[in-house]
Amino acid sequence: MADRRGTTIYLYELAWILPSFAIPVGMLVALVVTAFGAGVHLPGVEGRVDPTKVAESALFKTPGVVEIAPGQYEVRMTAQIWSFAPNEIRVPAGSTVHFWATSKDVVHGFLIPKHIVNLMLLPGQVAHAQVRFDTPGEYPIICHEYCGIAHHTMAGKVIVEARR
């Protein structure tokens, strides 16, 4: 009797353990396939910049928007309490924008909702993201990391203009 109960429990355990193992493995496979299949890009190691000398660095000497190729724009941006520079970016619809950004003081965030641009801007680190804007409209750039008493005022915008 005791043996039969032991066997039953063992079978129940096994019937749960095997799928418990298979489910995370299956999800991992799905994750890897979608991450690389869909070309999702996370920030990696892009280099350092002296946080006290950002304005003198080659990359961030002149923050702004530059067209580097047809339909390809490069934005060099600094974040500081409590603003982004530049704080307004105009590009035509269908453009791909390459963001290069860093912080001059504390940790800031960089979020463009609905466009899956989500970056932390750390003093000392260069951050990079790229994204394509297809639909004309105005999209906020939001600092989504607490950065002091006026954190909630820190925002910029991307204006995507219709192509004529």
Next chain:
Amino acid sequence: MTRSEHRLAAAFLLVAFVSLFGGALTGLFQALEHAGVDVHPHTPVIRSYYHSLTLHGVLNVLVWTTFFICGFVPFLTARALGRPLASAGLAWGTFWLMLGGLVLAAIPLLGNAATVMFTFYPPLKAHWAFYVGLTLVVVGTWLVLLNLVLTWRAWRAATPGARTPLAAFMALATFAMWTIASLGIAAEMLVMLIPWSLGLVAGTDPLLARVLFWFTGHPIVYFWLLPAYISWYTLAPRQAGGKLFSDPLARTSFLLFLILSTPLGFHHQYTDPGIHTGWKLVHAFLTFAVFFPSLLTFFNVVASLESGARARGGRGWFAWFAKLPWGDPSLAAQVLAMLLFTFGGIGGLINASYNLNLVVHNTAWIVGHLHLTVGTAVTLTFMGVSYWLVPHLTGHALWSRRLALWQVWLWFGGMIVFSNTLHRLGLLGMPRRTMIGAVPYMQPEWKALLPLVGLGGAVLFLSSMLFFLNLLLTWAVSRSPAGVPPEFAEALSGPEHAPAILDRWRPWIVTAFVLIAVAYGPTLLRLALTTPFNAPGFRVW
């Protein structure tokens, strides 16, 4: 069990309750702010929304959890081993050290000199007393482990050959895991933040600080959660009138938590520059691995509850659920906490997904998630535990069982509204940790949902006040004697079925360190060798 164990547990719990009160009050203020009613300018002490938010985070996730755990877990261990803690002097010394640390941290915290959130990312620079105080609290938790180990060794010497009782085994695994995990925050504090805040070094480095913080910052969630699991595994089955389904499976899951909880912190830093994407992916893999012991726990605990419900006449595949003893607020709290935690677990997988994280990182979604895990799985379970532990410690029966049931269900309902709304707001791109009523980029679709944050928060606040009222009246008014506290559950498949390897510590602890060395070693080494520590501090609040 001596009188000293009771008084010690009561002292820790008292501090925990006082902090939860402060955390609940400030939480209400933030929820109201989101709903369009900013009361912060009219409050004493609290200087800003962000001051309030820092208090809420520190008091709830750092103080309430840690002090409750350091009271509850040693108490339970002593009961499981049937002997007092090895050193009452050490235990009380630990309590006073932790309380001293808390007071030291609380002075700048209340004085708006440490408005840096509970994550305290530099180069935001708090007063040194904040860092030193929190470090003393962490050191206190190591002393709790020391006392648990000494107690366990004394027990083993007195009962050679016996299997460690499950609750004591789990307590040791939890504190061992935490002590390994806390090495990150200890290094951040001792090497970086404390010398920097004292002016001994000029600069710091935000990336290295964040890596060390999240080394501890993810497993700290398991440090909060595993004591709730201890109650779910060792007491709740008995409270439900049943038996623990499988003791060996329970031990296995805790050992897996011991080795897997720490080497996965990069999943909090997917969006950080300065960490190779390959290592981020490795941490994603390991985060999914820790889902395995979570699934084992889910099965084992549900099967145990089912055994109780069936013994009470429950039938069917799902209908048995209604036959649980829902009139017991202690069990009801825990079962409702488990229910919501299911969604917390699913949300956690989304957060840990290398790619989906980009949608939710640092949005209100994360706030919704944390309120399901720490705010419900842990907090509601600890409330349920309090409903037997406080009567046991005071000797007075719970003042009102009915009020306790109302409290538990209000938490459940309030949290569904609150957390669901925050998850949705996060998907709509609303940032977390932001005074949302004052933003220049308010979106109409956020505005429609924000009143629900206020409603959910208000219900949660009401629930927490009913909790405190009931405990207060239990202590001060109730005069009928307390009932017997829940006994440890027997197991359908007992410890005698567990392989001997489950009762050894060294192989598991070595494995934990090896996994940490693999997952963190290269990145930590690179940062240690190349970091210039040239970021100055700022006090901008």
